[in-house]
Amino acid sequence: MTVQADGAAALREAMVATLREEGHITSEGVAAAMSVVPRHDFAPDEPLEKVYQTDTTLVPKIDANGRQTSVVSASHIQAIQLEQADVRPGMNVLEVGSGGYNAALIAEIVGTSGSVTTVDIDSDVVDRARAGLSRAGYEQVNVVLADAEHGVPQNAPYDRIIVTVGAWDIPPAWLDQLTPTGRIVVPLRFSAITRLISFDRAEGSPTLKASNYRLGSFVPMQGDGAADESLIAVTPDLGLRIDQNSSLTFDVPALRKALNTSPVESWSGTPFDMPDELELYLLTNGPEMPMLHAAQAAVDQDVVNRTVRNGTPALVREGSFAYRVKRENPETVSGYETGVVAHGPDAKQVGNELLTMIQTWAGSYYQRNAASITYHPKTADAASPVGWHTTKRHGVLSVVWP
Incomplete structure (x- = not known):
């Protein structure tokens, strides 16, 4: 083991310990993945100490207006999303928004019997993700250049769809490509805020019901799913x-x-x-x-x-x-x-x-996850929303305080 690899291993161990203490890692599967995937391989030009901080984003891409269009999310956000998603061995998972590192974590969890596809609209980001996955030894991940508004139908259906960009809506393609018992974890934008929501399909209904939600901040989605405030x-x-x-x-x-x-x-x-x-x-x-x-x-x-x-x-x-x-x-x-x-x-x-x-x-309502959040796709048999709701392109989001 080289000096750098030895130092990275110690920093990874410390990162995981901190994420456990802060309550962001709660399962052994996520802990094991974050303990072995070399995060520094996805940010080779960053100092090791920075790479393994829990609240630091990496490798930002800035557009002509000075806005970030892509980052490798802070590790505590990635831990939260993975815990929300409840990814398991053997699953087929789609990641919307590539950075490479998160896809490697998912690949580690699903194992050799599972499959991971990561998609991004930016060719530079896709190339960077492929290079990082190759350095880290996760060439089995399917890296796709496409507008994620339309999903990746060739590798569907997916047990989990994990969205790592701020989405204003949930496009029909994601639902079409999700298994009947699948879960979508998405940073959903509404009322000028973002909430990282874990949605499950409601039995016998097209409605999505949130099992939990968290605070989170993400770069906005590009392409056909983009929306302005x-x-x-x-x-x-x-x-x-x-x-x-x-x-x-x-x-x-x-x-x-x-x-x-x-x-x-x-x-x-x-x-x-x-x-x-x-x-x-x-x-x-x-x-x-x-x-x-x-x-x-x-x-x-x-x-x-x-x-x-x-x-x-x-x-x-x-x-x-x-x-x-x-x-x-x-x-x-x-x-x-x-x-x-x-x-x-x-x-x-x-x-x-x-x-x-x-x-x-x-x-x-002084408690976590006090609200009941549902998403109603625009289908003929979709239930009418109750409580507060907002109409989006493809459906209606409702929030009820029981």
Whole structure:
């Protein structure tokens, strides 16, 4: 064993130990695969220490607009997806979005009796994946250059379809190429957020039901499945992001004026914990809300609270708006308390409305995977969605809070 290989083995062991401690690896199959697949073979120009960090993406490809179009996902995201997928020996698996490393992990799990196909629309990414798989000794993986919106029918049907790019919808081809008891794990985009959802076929129905969902961030899908969101600028450093099928409109001059009013704070008495679950609740259980995003400059200048930096739901009422914040409170379980900041002439009323929603969530849905998420393909016998729902190209996504 070379010095580099010896060092990589130690770093892999440490990576797996960390992923176990953090709860991202929960099965022996995933642990075994991540213990043996040489991640550094898929990022040969990166330092070993960086390659085996659990929260670092690798080998980004940047387009002409400065946006990432492809990365090798952070290892904790790959562990989460593999655990969600419940891949088993002997399965036939399709991976949508290639990087090479994840396909190698899947190949390790399915073994010699299984099969893995990975597909990408970018020829550079496909070439890079093939080279990495060859270096690592996983030439049996089928690497395909194609638009994944149409799947890879020649190797179907698949027991699992694992999507590693942000998808706005679930195309019919994926369902057509999935076995009757198959599972799709997909980073699905809706309401200007992404949730990494594990969908199973409902018995006797075309409907997909989520067994669980997690927070995740992925580069967007390209090709026929691509979809755009809108970012409505309030100031050069502050904007409202909405889904492409949103009907929301805003009085931007009034909101810009509201930013110059004194903020009105109110506090819920509930812990600031699981903000991603609260975010999902706010976006799917009441009036339609945009996601409020801010550049660091807006935070540094105290225009908005720092919780806006990565985006947060905002309740907008004409020239007033409110969003959730946090503060230290040792009396709560998490050590932080959730509150609301509101601006504008009706700040108090709008803030109280949002605060009531937060308190309702904390009292009734303060847990992981509290929502029931289903996807209804556009078929003649598809059931009508209930609760909150949004219409997409090929179906309807619904979210119910039981």
